[in-house]
Amino acid sequence: MNTYRFRILVLASSLALLSSLGLWATAVEAWWTPPPSSSCGSSTFPATGQTASYPPLLKITDAPVRDDGLVRAGGALSYQNNGDGTITDLNTGLMWEQKIRDSEGLHDVFQAFPWDSATPTIWDWLEEVNAEGGTGLAGYNDWRIPNVKELQSIVDYGKFILAVDPAFNNGPGFNNGPFFPSCSVAECSLTGPGDYWSATSFDISPFNAWLVHFGFGGGSVHFSGKTSTNFVRAVRGGCVP
Known part of the structure; x- marks a missing residue:
């Protein structure tokens, strides 16, 4: 008997033994396990929000100009206020905290913190958000600080001050005079006029x-x-491992 035929017989005998012991499926699974299906879901990369085209002023060639305001690539900015202190981006599926005017409350638009300090930081604030009401903001305790790309996804480059969709900037509060009256989640959705941490x-x-x-x-x-x-x-x- 040549070596090749001997190996085939050994393999066949081994598979028969595994099958008789009910281990065939286990052996196949150990040999090849398919990759897990993605839990990230589907999402659309959002557009910038810029809808006006600004062609070059000094160009002298006939090369066509297809700038962002003309092409408008990506999903049109679209958001849903959930009525519970959160806003959902209908393109990315991300759920965002809604900022209000609440006299230095947890979601007050003027609350600001360092990233790292011996004093309370954004991480201490986030811990409070996830413990709010015993279950976390709107019943969720998996709130996090967005990465820089996620944060940039809600910028509306079609606006100058403030550079966000009205879903994040409406009602009384920041834009309503020097006294900044309080407003609830049913009355306003605000954005601070400055830098946001990622x-x-x-x-x-x-x-x-x-x-x-x-x-x-x-x-x-x-x-x-x-x-x-x-x-x-x-x-x-979002897509969090």
């Missing part, structure tokens, strides 16, 4: 972290020292 550190210098600016000339992304004080907005959902 959870993303500046890799080459981890004493800094990335921020997204929503105030004057909003939409810029830059980094700052983690001990500086800035606004913060919580998010949940």
Whole structure:
């Protein structure tokens, strides 16, 4: 008997033995386990919100210009206020914390914290959000600080001040005079006129972290020292391992 035929007989005998012992499925699973299905769901990359085209003024060639305001790639910015202190992005599926005017309450638009400090930080604030009412904001306890790309996804580059959709900037409060009257989740949804922390550190210098600016000339992304004080907005959902 040649070596090849001998190996075939040994393999066949082994498979027959596994089958008789009920171990065939286990052996196949051990040999090849299919990759787990994704739990991330489907989402649409959002558009920037810019709808006006601004062609070059100095160009002298006939090369066509298809800038962002003309192409408008991505899903049109679309949000749903859930009526419970949260706002859902209908493109990405991310659920965002709604900011209000609440005299320094947990979701007050003017609340600001350092990323890292001996004083209360964004992480201490987030712990309170996840413990709010015993179950967390709106009944969820998996709120987190958004990464810099997630945070930039809610910038509306078609607006200047503030650079967000009206879903995040409406009603009385910040834009209603010097006294900033209180307003509830049913009355307003606000955005602070400045920088918002992301959870993303500046890799080459981890004493800094990335921020997204929503105030004057909003939409810029830059980094700052983690001990500086800035606004913060919580998010949940998305593709989290």
